[in-house]
Amino acid sequence: MTGLFSEVFLSALLFGAVTAALPLLLAGLGEQMSEKAGVLNIGIEGMMLAGAYLGFVGAFYSGSLWLGFLTGAAGGVAVALIMALLCVRIGLNQIVIGIALTLGLEGLTALLHHFQFSRSYPRLPAADATVIPLLSDIPVIGPAFFKHHLIVYLAVALVFGMGYLYRRTQLGLNLQAAGDKPAALDVAGIDVIKTRTIAVLTTGALAGLGGAYLANVGAGLFIPFITNGAGFLGIVLAMLARGRPVWVLFGALLFGVCLSLTTAMQVAGINIPTDVIQMLPFLAVMIMLVLFGRRASLPAALGIPYERGAR
């Protein structure tokens, strides 16, 4: 067992946990905003896939990781635009459109990958890490948390930015109202449709960015179905977090540790089927739900399209 819990191993495990957690964090933060505004965004898996594919394409052809993140976010926004148009503006059923978008993007990205990359399976070079001085010298924790790509630190900063947005700004309150009592927001002279559209498009950008990170930094390549349910995990994180961005961060880290453990155990040659380890994060969530589920609350108007004057 000494080999398993050596210093190097432990910091590699935690490093992997952060890398695995980041896409979930971004997806969860995005979904949280949609849900706050009353849109259950089941299409987030599709948005992440669009982001992963376009992010990889952008980074691969330009050679710049940042451009890849930009194209990834743009891909997510493009899918979110369809969602906003169909579900927010004309009020189609969010679950039908969400699932349809996820299915469609799964197919489309796999199709495009087949024609573009399936012969060569190109890889991106390893991402440059931004090493934070002093902090990165701490044993175990230093290499695990303070030697990541710059975007990781930005995402963590975003968690607190979101917290500020929801608590202290007009837009944050508008978003909350759009989910809790859209009619009241409308009476106050704020456009509900516009508020919700902002939320859905932001979700798309964050999910796309998460997908791009997953493909470009996490894996270094794009393969079909690469997100593998990360978007759905984002939905769960958002629902568990009860509107608080910090809880999305904790939840994402928990999942990240479990996912990283899966890889680590394989590397360490421990003979448990990966399926068993893959069950860990979900098991953890179910236990959390059984223990604390009672207090989970969702916006009153979640999933209900807003139509002015409708009863």
Added chain:
Amino acid sequence: MSIDTAPTVSATALDATSGAATRRDILHRLLMTLGPILAALVIAGCILLAVGVDPLAYYGYVLEKGLFSPLGIQQTLTRMAPLLFLAAGLIVAFRAGMWNLGGDGQFLLGAVTAAASAPVFVQLMPAWLALICSFLIAAVVAMIWSLVPALLRAYQGVNEIITTLMMTFLGTSLANVLVKLVFRDPGTTVPQTRTLPVEDRLPRLFDTTITSGLLLGLAAIIIVHLVMTRTAFGLKLRIVGANPRAAVHAGLGVPGLTIAVFAISAGLAGLAGAVDIIGVQGNVRADWNPAYGLAVIPAVFLARMNGFAAIGFVFLLSVLSIGGESAARRLGVPNHFTLVLVSIVLIVLALAEYIDHRYNQSRKA
């Protein structure tokens, strides 16, 4: 309390009674279904063109294999069997206002249970009894799997979307673990369960390759439709779906009904798995997950949770998936295009329904 105005109560063409109006309604429905499908085919065709595949050839193969060739249509009808069971389960849940999105996990566990139990049972008892026992145990396992979300929703008010999604991830992994560790056939190198001999599977219909599971599936969805629309129990569930608080005040035992809904819905998903295994596949391979549930959910919505309309949509899904597999193989396109096609069909159908609704409203006004 007037239940007739509840949004979930069906008023479809097929329930109507008067002759001429019905015919026009059916024609209208048909037009509103075929028109959007055509439009979707055109949009998807543009994607095919963009990747350099002849869309006409592709659709030709889809129709030939999925609909017109004798072997293809038999495969299509066989594919319908599990989908019908899944749709029936979703109709119960959605009409009662509960989002059982865990169909895939329940399906797989039902499938693994059936695959593990059927070869054992056939050695112990007559084949017909063995199959019935496998069906029952598959349904029961799927029901048990839905118990945690059901209890959490019934007594703690925990949103069932999260819990059923979680349970479906867990169920998929658990099914794999069971196949690889517990029920693995020692006689094969690839991890899979013991294969049920063809002669012990569900009989085929007449001289065709169509599984008799199709009839079971049709029976299931029609019974579900009638129970939901014609019985007191169905009415109770619809009240819970329309307004859970009103249901409490009307003296309904909402927690009990909630658990019943989950049990029925999951049980039917488990049967879907069993019918696919006992009728068609014969065994479960490791990592097998057809993910039928995800495509059936939107289809059930578009059918407005009407059993008869759902049969139509399930048929459409089957044609697209069987035909799509064949067309993809022949033209060297990955099968993933079927996903794109199904997705576009679903979106355009939803859009058409909205336009139709608006048109009717403006005509009334």
